Amino acid sequence: MVNRDKLRGKLDQLKELCQGAYLIARREIRDQLRDWRILVPIILLTLFFPVIMNFTANSLVSFVEKYGAHLVGDRLIPFLLMIVGFFPISISLVIALESFAGEKERLTIEPLLCTPLSDQQIYFGKLGASLFLPLASSYLGIVVYLIGIWRMVGWQGSFSFLLLIFVLTTVQGLVMVSGAVVISSQTTSVRAANLLASFVVIPMALLIQGESVIMFWARYDALWWIALGLLVVVGLLVRVGLSQFRREELLGRELDSINLKWFGKTFWKNFKGDAKNIREWYHNELAKSIRASLIPALLCGLVICFGVFIGMTQAKVFVLPLETMPQSSTFELITGRLKIIKIIPVFSASLVWLQNLRAIFLATLGGIFTFGVLGLLILALPFGIIGYFMMSMTHIGMSPWVFLSAFVLPHGIFEIPAILLSGGAILRLGATFAAPPAGHSIGEAWLITLADWAKIIIGLVLPLMLIAAAVEMLVTPRIALWLLSH
Amino acid sequence: MIETVDLSKEFNGVWAVDGLNIQVAAGEILALLGPNGAGKTTTIRMLTTILTPSRGEAFIMGCDIRSQSEQVRSHVGVLTEQHGLYPRMVAREYLEFFGQTYKLERNKLQKRSEELLSYFGLSDDREKRLGQYSKGMRQKLALARALLHDPAVLLLDEPTSAMDPASARLVRNTIQNLRSAERAIIICTHNLAEAEELADQIAIIRQGRLILQGSPSELKRQLSGKAQIMARFWAQSEDQLPYLGEEAILLEHGTDFLRYETEDPERVNPLIIEKLIQQGYHIYSLERIENSLEEVYLKAVENETGDQYG
Structure with a gap:
């Protein structure tokens, strides 16, 4: 009964969301239909462009068939179909930039924000409105092209292929529009939004080139995977867009000017906190940041475990050549072989420390731009290698746990917690863009998280890594050799 | 509300x-x-x-x-x-x-x-x-x-x-x-x-x-300071400078009017009327000049500026 009420409540909420979004979308679509600057290119791309593509396809197919290159003709027709579908949806980017940044610039958004409509209703309404005309035009263009090509050369695509083109076109449109919303959130003028649009245009251009190559290879299954990947990107972009499309953010002007003084002040305020000395800082401020990063650190731990697992499975696929494995119990031979395959490090402690820090900073940089994902992957990579060696050691009869205890755990006691904590901080840093805490602007929330990251790195990770590097150089080899020789 | x-x-x-x-x-x-x-x-x-x-x-x-x-x-x-x-x-x-x-x-x-x-x-x-x-x-x-x-x-x-x-x-x-x-x-x-x-x-x-x-009247009262009084009389010679005594300050005068300010109008006004009559002025009206809201506003803003930067 309770569940049914909950479900009904959820459905009512969804209905409410759809009604508000429909209201916004209807107004915007009506507006677009009155703007000749949008209508003319859409009509041209819907009705004339497919006919030109039909002509191109027909001419090229006739040409290549003269030389018996039927395959080229066969691959060209689906490729042009994809292009016919893509061109009209490229307009969705312009419409979305105009819809989001344009309303901010003209300040027509303020009366809208004063209505009882929620941020989500306005966001989804605008998203739908930006997609509607370009997608309708794209589908219509595809139909015109298909009819034309069928009449000219009798080509008929399979249902699964047509479905693929339909899905790919729709998802690409969604990527562009949801990307445009994120861009528009960072500006208060259409001009600035257009300048930033290259962040969408360039990756999309590269994607289309990649898809074209795959199209000529006829690896349509790969295109399905691309569509799936794009759908994940859409999910993330919509999440970011929703978090940034907030009343507070929309009328905030902080993005138009870089206030370094404020950046520094906010960062320092959150970095130092209320601490009066180092002891207080460690006891109160750092502890607070660690508490906030515990769950992300746990998530990082799971990713690392998954990395180990993947490494172990790969050891069966890519078997390490036996001649590189330590098969003799001779002490020198073992160490010699281990050095060859670089299990025993040949660097100094400071170099190891710097190398580990470089990895952490690289992970941080990657994490910032990928919602933390790339950061975690960079951190998990060495664990994949550890997993690989653990399993490889079984080929010579050594227990993977002995390997772990000998080569990883002695310094890992210090290094692994440091990696987990920095992973948690990196994940938070990246995820702040997608889910900023309530009551803070995106910029402010990010600076707070950056301060937390800095506290953890400076206060804990740097010293732990230093200890780990010293242990790795001075203690681990001895323990490893002792264990192996016994 | x-x-x-x-x-x-x-x-x-x-x-x-x-x-x-x-x-x-x-x-x-x-x-x-x-x-x-x-x-x-x-x-x-x-x-x-x-x-x-x-x-x-x-x-x-x-x-x-x-x-x-x-x-x-x-x-x-x-x-x-x-x-x-x-x-x-x-x-x-x-x-x-x-x-x-x-x-x-x-x-x-x-x-x-x-x-x-x-x-x-x-x-x-x-x-x-x-x-x-x-x-x-x-x-x-x-x-x-x-x-x-x-x-x-x-x-x-x-x-x-x-x-x-x-x-x-x-x-x-x-x-x-x-x-x-x-x-x-x-x-x-x-x-x-x-x-x-x-x-x-x-x-x-x-x-x-x-x-x-x-309220607008409260603000005016609060910021009006000394009362300003306008006296009107039948035209006199321009050369004649009215004497108001120690308790009022003459701000402006013409052939048929004069404006002064005082801290205690209830007590001082009758004395001034008496003095002016003695000097031969035929007074037919005496009224208090209200500060406009603009003056009140400017005064308030100036005061605040003075408090902060003065």
Whole structure:
């Protein structure tokens, strides 16, 4: 009964969301239909462009068939179909930039924000409105092209292929529009939004080139995977867009000017906190940041475990050549072989420390731009290698746990917690863009998280890594050799 | 109906509004006065839940602006500083669209739209694109939008700016007519005469802080300082300099008037009348000069500047 009420409540909420979004979308679509600057290119791309593509396809197919290159003709027709579908949806980017940044610039958004409509209703309404005309035009263009090509050369695509083109076109449109919303959130003028649009245009251009190559290879299954990947990107972009499309953010002007003084002040305020000395800082401020990063650190731990697992499975696929494995119990031979395959490090402690820090900073940089994902992957990579060696050691009869205890755990006691904590901080840093805490602007929330990251790195990770590097150089080899020789 | 407690908003380390405490009861009109950048629009944006306060709280019809934002917005009618009309829409569509956001019933909405368009003299232009509207027409339509759902709280940012005198008078009359036992109104304005005419209370803010609040007459009294008195008499020779004694300062004089100031008019005025009669002046009127709201406003702002930088 309770569940049914909950479900009904959820459905009512969804209905409410759809009604508000429909209201916004209807107004915007009506507006677009009155703007000749949008209508003319859409009509041209819907009705004339497919006919030109039909002509191109027909001419090229006739040409290549003269030389018996039927395959080229066969691959060209689906490729042009994809292009016919893509061109009209490229307009969705312009419409979305105009819809989001344009309303901010003209300040027509303020009366809208004063209505009882929620941020989500306005966001989804605008998203739908930006997609509607370009997608309708794209589908219509595809139909015109298909009819034309069928009449000219009798080509008929399979249902699964047509479905693929339909899905790919729709998802690409969604990527562009949801990307445009994120861009528009960072500006208060259409001009600035257009300048930033290259962040969408360039990756999309590269994607289309990649898809074209795959199209000529006829690896349509790969295109399905691309569509799936794009759908994940859409999910993330919509999440970011929703978090940034907030009343507070929309009328905030902080993005138009870089206030370094404020950046520094906010960062320092959150970095130092209320601490009066180092002891207080460690006891109160750092502890607070660690508490906030515990769950992300746990998530990082799971990713690392998954990395180990993947490494172990790969050891069966890519078997390490036996001649590189330590098969003799001779002490020198073992160490010699281990050095060859670089299990025993040949660097100094400071170099190891710097190398580990470089990895952490690289992970941080990657994490910032990928919602933390790339950061975690960079951190998990060495664990994949550890997993690989653990399993490889079984080929010579050594227990993977002995390997772990000998080569990883002695310094890992210090290094692994440091990696987990920095992973948690990196994940938070990246995820702040997608889910900023309530009551803070995106910029402010990010600076707070950056301060937390800095506290953890400076206060804990740097010293732990230093200890780990010293242990790795001075203690681990001895323990490893002792264990192996016994 | 409207209550703010220590309402504050910080932007990048600068307090745009700092500890604002105001109360507007039903039936009252409060005018928010202040120079550009004083924090008037930020206050309105917080009250309409567009901006979240950095500190303090505010309630509209008992609803918390932080936790009950949608209810707050449904109670409030807002005339924004920029009217924000869609240039490719026509007036009828525009009002219908906003009415639908307030979930007004279709027939009721049409009737209400027609009423408002007719009231503001826009009926003949209801099918005209808003891009073709004059500034005054746009302002009237924006006001019609704010009134569409008959809100209990009205927040009007510069309601008569860019209007011709006749339209401004129409809007002022409208605001007077909107005053009712069930409605509270806040007006942000630079037009001091308008504030004096419409408002029951005036709040002067500067650099985000409330520096003065009260009824127009209270504020005048508070800031008027020494009383200024104007005496009028039958024309005398220009050469004659009137002597007023030690307790009044002569500020200005002509052939048929003189203006002086004194700290205790009730006691000093009879003495001065006596002195002037002795000097041969035939006095026929004596009146106290009231400070205009403009003088009060400038004085308040100057005082505050003096306090801060002087």
